[in-house]
Amino acid sequence: MPYVFAGLAMLAIASCKKDNEKELLVKPEVAEQLAKGGKDSITVNDALLLHPKLNNIKNAVYSWTVNGERKGSDSVFTFKGTDxxxxxxxxxxxTSGGEVTVDYQIHVWGKYENGFYIVNEGWFGHGTGTVSFYRYNTSKMEDSVFVKENPGKDQEPKSSTLQSGVIFNKKFYLVSKVGGPMVVTDKYSMKELARIPSQGGNDWRSFVGISESKGLISSGKGVYPLDLNSLVVGQKIADVGGQVGDMIKEGNAVFVLSSTDGVVVLDANDYKVVKKIAGASVGFARTIDGSIWAAGGTKLFKVNAALDVQEVAVPFSIFGSWGAWHPGSITASAKENAVFFAKNGSFSGGSEIYKYIPGNQTSLQAAFLKLPAGKIFYGAGLCYDAKLDQLLVSTVQSGFGENFKANNLYFYDPVTAAVKKTVSYDGYYFPSVIVTHQ
Structure with missing residues (x-):
C-alpha cells in the first residue's frame, strides 16, 4: 500500500508541475482596450498615469519606452510632458509564454497651443494692448498672457495700440501702431524672443512671412522688407502707395492691401509689383481652392493662382478701416469653399455677417447671421477656427463708455449659423483680431 500512495503522490506532483508549466507558457493578453485607441493629450508640465489592463501576467517583466528610449520597468508609468x-x-x-505590446500616442500641448489668441488694442491712453488666450479644454479666457510670461516687458507707449498678430514658423509676431513695438514671441510659450523697439514715427500694421529669414512689415507709410534674423527693417518698397495693412502670401505671390492702390501683388523673390487691383479696402481670406479674397465698395474680389480676377457684386457697401486701421473683417472656411465677411459701418460696429459660396449669387441675398440685439463687432470681429470648424465672432455692447467693457465671444456653426457656445467677460480690452494656430 505505501507504494500505491507514493505512486499517486508522484502522479499528483507531475500533474501540478505540468499545470504550472502550462500556466507559465500562457502569453499575456490585453484585458481591456485602451480608451480612444491609446491617443491622448496633456498640456506641457502636466503628467499622465498610464496603466494598461492585462491578463496572464504572472512573473511578467515590464518595460516602457518613450520615442524608443527606455524609461521604466514597472506595470504603471507616469509620463511627464516637459516639452x-x-x-x-x-x-x-x-513572460516565458510570450509578450504583448501596448502603444500610446500622446500629444503634449505647448502652454498656449490648445486654444487661440485674441490680440487686444487696449484702452487708448490708459494702458497698452494685451493678449488673451482662450483654452479649448477649460472653455475659459486667460487674460494678459504676454505680461504673465514676460515680467518687466510691455507693449508701451500707452499711446500705442496693439493691432495685429501673425503666427509664422513657430513664432508669434505682435504688431503695434502709433509708436509701438513689434514683438516676436514663441507661439507656444509666449516668451519674448526679439523686438523692434518702440519709437516715435513707428506706425506698424501687420506682418507676413516670406521665408525662414525674410518677411514684410506694413505701416502707415508703406511696406518694408524685414530681416527675420536681425529684425532690421529695409528700405520701403517702391510703387506701393499710401497706408498698407493686411498681407498674405500664396505661392510666389504676396498680396498687400494699400489705401491708395487697393490690392498690390508682389513677387515674393524681389518684391517687384506684379499686379494692382483697384477698389479693394478689406483683405484677406484664402479659400480651399487656393483663391485669395478681398473686398471693397460693393464688390468681392477673387484672385486665382494665375492672378486672374473675378468680381462678385455685393448688395451693400463694404467699408475698410483706414481712418483707424484694424485687420480686415473677412475669413474663409477650411472645410467648404466659402468666404465670410462682415457688414460693418464706415469704421466698424456692424452686426451682420454674410457668407458667399462661389458661384452661388443667392447666398448674398440675406445675411448668414445676425448678432444678438445690442451686440456689435469691434476690430476684425470674425475668424474661422479650423480645429473647431466654427466661426468665432468677438463683440462689444453697442453704445459708448462702459458698453465697451461688455465683451462676448460667440462660436457659430459655419453651415447652419447656430450658436454653439458663448463666452462673456468684462474689461476694456477692445479686441482687434482673433489668431488661431491653424
Whole structure:
C-alpha cells in the first residue's frame, strides 16, 4: 500500500508541475482596450498615469519606452510632458509564454497651443494692448498672457495700440501702431524672443512671412522688407502707395492691401509689383481652392493662382478701416469653399455677417447671421477656427463708455449659423483680431 500512495503522490506532483508549466507558457493578453485607441493629450508640465489592463501576467517583466528610449520597468508609468510635441509610448509585458505590446500616442500641448489668441488694442491712453488666450479644454479666457510670461516687458507707449498678430514658423509676431513695438514671441510659450523697439514715427500694421529669414512689415507709410534674423527693417518698397495693412502670401505671390492702390501683388523673390487691383479696402481670406479674397465698395474680389480676377457684386457697401486701421473683417472656411465677411459701418460696429459660396449669387441675398440685439463687432470681429470648424465672432455692447467693457465671444456653426457656445467677460480690452494656430 505505501507504494500505491507514493505512486499517486508522484502522479499528483507531475500533474501540478505540468499545470504550472502550462500556466507559465500562457502569453499575456490585453484585458481591456485602451480608451480612444491609446491617443491622448496633456498640456506641457502636466503628467499622465498610464496603466494598461492585462491578463496572464504572472512573473511578467515590464518595460516602457518613450520615442524608443527606455524609461521604466514597472506595470504603471507616469509620463511627464516637459516639452511640446508628439510622443509614442510603448509598454511591453513579457513572460516565458510570450509578450504583448501596448502603444500610446500622446500629444503634449505647448502652454498656449490648445486654444487661440485674441490680440487686444487696449484702452487708448490708459494702458497698452494685451493678449488673451482662450483654452479649448477649460472653455475659459486667460487674460494678459504676454505680461504673465514676460515680467518687466510691455507693449508701451500707452499711446500705442496693439493691432495685429501673425503666427509664422513657430513664432508669434505682435504688431503695434502709433509708436509701438513689434514683438516676436514663441507661439507656444509666449516668451519674448526679439523686438523692434518702440519709437516715435513707428506706425506698424501687420506682418507676413516670406521665408525662414525674410518677411514684410506694413505701416502707415508703406511696406518694408524685414530681416527675420536681425529684425532690421529695409528700405520701403517702391510703387506701393499710401497706408498698407493686411498681407498674405500664396505661392510666389504676396498680396498687400494699400489705401491708395487697393490690392498690390508682389513677387515674393524681389518684391517687384506684379499686379494692382483697384477698389479693394478689406483683405484677406484664402479659400480651399487656393483663391485669395478681398473686398471693397460693393464688390468681392477673387484672385486665382494665375492672378486672374473675378468680381462678385455685393448688395451693400463694404467699408475698410483706414481712418483707424484694424485687420480686415473677412475669413474663409477650411472645410467648404466659402468666404465670410462682415457688414460693418464706415469704421466698424456692424452686426451682420454674410457668407458667399462661389458661384452661388443667392447666398448674398440675406445675411448668414445676425448678432444678438445690442451686440456689435469691434476690430476684425470674425475668424474661422479650423480645429473647431466654427466661426468665432468677438463683440462689444453697442453704445459708448462702459458698453465697451461688455465683451462676448460667440462660436457659430459655419453651415447652419447656430450658436454653439458663448463666452462673456468684462474689461476694456477692445479686441482687434482673433489668431488661431491653424
Amino acid at each position: 511640446q510635441g508628439d510622443y509614442k509610448i510603448s509598454f511591453k509585458a513579457a
